[in-house]
Amino acid sequence: MAGKVVNALSASFSEYEFLDDADELRSVVATSNQKVPWIDPSTLKLRHRIGRGSFGDVWLATYHRSTQDYDQYFEVAIKMLHPVKQDDMKTLLDKFDDLYSKCQGVNNICSLQGVSIISGKFCIIMKFYEGSIGDKMTRLKGGKLPLPYVLRYGINLAQAVLKLHSKGILVLNLKPFNFLLDETDQAVLGDIGIPYLLLGIRLPSSDMAHRLGTPNYMAPEQWQPEIRGPISFETDSWGFACSIVEMLTGITPWNGKSADEIYDLVVRKHEKPLIPSGLPPQVEKVLLGCFEYDFRSRPLMKDILHMFSSLEIGGEDNVQWTGLESTTVSGRISNSTGYTEWFLSKDCLQVGDIVRSRKTPNSCKPENMDVPEGAVVGLPFTDRDFVLVRVHGIHDPLRVHVSTLERVTLGLAAGDWVRLKEEDKRHSPVGILHSIDRDGSVDVGFIGLETLWKGNSSQFQMAESYCVGQFVRLKSNVLSPRFDWPRKRGGVVKKYQHLEDFHWAVRPLLVALGLFTAMKVGLFVGKKIGRSKGKRHSSLIPNDIQYMDGQAAGNPAWLPPTVANILFPEGAAR
Numbered sequence: 247m248a249g250k251v252v253n254a255l256s257a258s259f260s261e262y263e264f265l266d267d268a269d270e271l272r273s274v275v276a277t278s279n280q281k282v283p284w285i286d287p288s289t290l291k292l293r294h295r296i297g298r299g300s301f302g303d304v305w306l307a308t309y310h311r312s313t314q315d316y317d318q319y320f321e322v323a324i325k326m327l328h329p330v331k332q333d334d335m336k337t338l339l340d341k342f343d344d345l346y347s348k349c350q351g352v353n354n355i356c357s358l359q360g361v362s363i364i365s366g367k368f369c370i371i372m373k374f375y376e377g378s379i380g381d382k383m384t385r386l387k388g389g390k391l392p393l394p395y396v397l398r399y400g401i402n403l404a405q406a407v408l409k410l411h412s413k414g415i416l417v418l419n420l421k422p423f424n425f426l427l428d429e430t431d432q433a434v435l436g437d438i439g440i441p442y443l444l445l446g447i448r449l450p451s452s453d454m455a456h457r458l459g460t461p462n463y464m465a466p467e468q469w470q471p472e473i474r475g476p477i478s479f480e481t482d483s484w485g486f487a488c489s490i491v492e493m494l495t496g497i498t499p500w501n502g503k504s505a506d507e508i509y510d511l512v513v514r515k516h517e518k519p520l521i522p523s524g525l526p527p528q529v530e531k532v533l534l535g536c537f538e539y540d541f542r543s544r545p546l547m548k549d550i551l552h553m554f555s556s557l558e559i560g561g562e563d564n565v566q567w568t569g570l571e572s573t574t575v576s577g578r579i580s581n582s583t584g585y586t587e588w589f590l591s592k593d594c595l596q597v598g599d600i601v602r603s604r605k606t607p608n609s610c611k612p613e614n615m616d617v618p619e620g621a622v623v624g625l626p627f628t629d630r631d632f633v634l635v636r637v638h639g640i641h642d643p644l645r646v647h648v649s650t651l652e653r654v655t656l657g658l659a660a661g662d663w664v665r666l667k668e669e670d671k672r673h674s675p676v677g678i679l680h681s682i683d684r685d686g687s688v689d690v691g692f693i694g695l696e697t698l699w700k701g702n703s704s705q706f707q708m709a710e711s712y713c714v715g716q717f718v719r720l721k722s723n724v725l726s727p728r729f730d731w732p733r734k735r736g737g738v739v740k741k742y743q744h745l746e747d748f749h750w751a752v753r754p755l756l757v758a759l760g761l762f763t764a765m766k767v768g769l770f771v772g773k774k775i776g777r778s779k780g781k782r783h784s785s786l787i788p789n790d791i792q793y794m795d796g797q798a799a800g801n802p803a804w805l806p807p808t809v810a811n812i813l814f815p816e817g818a819a820r
């Protein structure tokens with residue numbers, strides 16, 4: 247069989263060595279009960295390689311389909327993924343099969359023909375498109391597209407991404423070279439979530455940056471998402487905005503920078519790609535929102551689509567736009583509550599909801615308790631920013647601004663710290679509630695998981711919450727951290743210096759990790775306490791941490807010098 251395939255291929259592809267185990271792999275496919283069509287590799291003739299990406303190569307090929315009456319030849323594009331371990335092949339097939347099923351009927355995504363295995367590599371057979379938006383841009387003067395085109399293509403793509411999101415698929419690799427153009431000049435999503443497909447599959451390169459996207463377009467949480475994440479739908483908002491900026495300016499975000507440099511800028515220094523000035527205010531606003539560091543503060547794809555569509559309604563020529571100016575804009579859009587409008591718009595209150603005053607970001611306790619708990623009893627038609635809340639002990643309902651309230655369902659509100667009743671060793675038992683539906687279904691971010699955990703509120707109990715800047719001490723039974731120190735690409739990060747770089751969900755835990763490590767060095771090693779080398783069961787989770795009372799917190803004597811220096815830098819009052 248292997249020999250036959252080799253003969254069917256052009257000699258110019260000598261770099262392809264056909265493995266003896268191809269039949270074995272094919273039998274894996276045959277037993278996987280898949281819906282995606284299996285394409286016999288002997289019917290595919292590779293012609294030339296179109297490109298080499300992080301996840302594999304794309305080839306132009308001819309697909310020969312033979313019926314009783316006639317032979318048909320089609321041009322196809324083949325995405326040949328990097329090799330995966332054979333035990334992972336079935337998982338990959340199953341995941342792709344699921345992806346394939348979910349993509350059926352979705353417009354503006356690349357048409358999938360089937361799968362095959364060539365040279366032991368998993369191949370996705372797709373319709374061949376003449377070019378991409380990236381190709382088109384390289385042919386244009388200045389490499390940029392006029393705004394009306396960007397809006398039109400943006401709408402095509404946002405519709406496709408939104409549909410994939412509605413089926414639970416993240417794309418994670420939005421960029422102009424992955425936006426293909428069809429015969430009618432409609433933009434088509436070329437990469438329908440390959441990085442997402444490969445999540446959890448062992449690849450030859452463990453470089454996360456290359457596994458989960460293309461560095462220039464990657465959101466902060468996309469780098470090491472099990473620590474900095476989780477990744478979520480809003481992760482695609484960042485990549486989408488990067489692509490829009492590139493289409494408008496002709497310049498790739500972080501152009502000329504290495505992956506390490508981009509990591510440093512985006513993750514550590516919280517820098518954002520530059521947005522050109524002179525854009526319609528709505529475009530500028532949505533782009534600024536997409537570059538919020540905390541993904542919860544970004545717009546969702548439906549918000550982006552809504553804005554793009556509202557601009558297009560009057561016709562492409564009606565778009566008011568002065569053209570790009572050389573200056574760039576930067577900044578953050580948030581209101582007096584400290585939350586962005588996108589954050590607040592993710593949950594709309596309804597009559598009957600139980601609400602309480604919203605905490606300010608990163609604080610443990612609400613600063614005002616105007617509404618310790620109340621029920622929404624009215625939504626005034628005249629002013630959608632306000633609701634009427636009935637609070638126990640107050641006769642008339644209060645008229646309260648919605649941005650100052652959060653919904654409490656079954657005792658839980660988004661942002662609460664929760665603890666799983668049944669522990670799962672793969673991730674921290676304590677997590678942060680991302681959202682809770684009125685029926686009790688929840689999304690929770692855990693350290694150790696790359697994506698949001700989905701379940702039911704009945705699986706949780708409330709956990710004590712921690713805040714940045716709070717003084718904590720580890721419980722005496724903690725011997726080593728459960729989760730590794732986040733690693734800078736190529737080396738371990740300088741722990742204390744970078745504490746603030748981490749995601750909202752992990753910062754407090756990392757503070758504790760830092761203290762713990764320093765204590766281990768300062769106390770355990772210093773005192774040379776010999777410990778049993780037997781198996782140690784330990785973890786570093788919030789109930790291993792004790793709050794310091796005011797007195798202890800003000801006195802750093804309990805801390806080893808390194809930690810004390812960080813918490814009480816030179817010149818700071820002690």
Ligand SMILES: Nc1ncnc2c1ncn2[C@@H]1O[C@H](COP(=O)(O)OP(=O)(O)OP(=O)(O)O)[C@@H](O)[C@H]1O
Nearest residue numbers: 296297298299300301304323372373374375378423
């Ligand atoms: N179905 C297709 N038809 C025509 N060209 C395609 C098709 N799919 C991808 N391409 C083109 O193939 C080239 C390589 O794509 P590929 O996706 O492998 O590389 P990449 O975009 O650089 O990296 P990545 O693996 O990160 O997506 C791109 O220029 C892309 O536009």
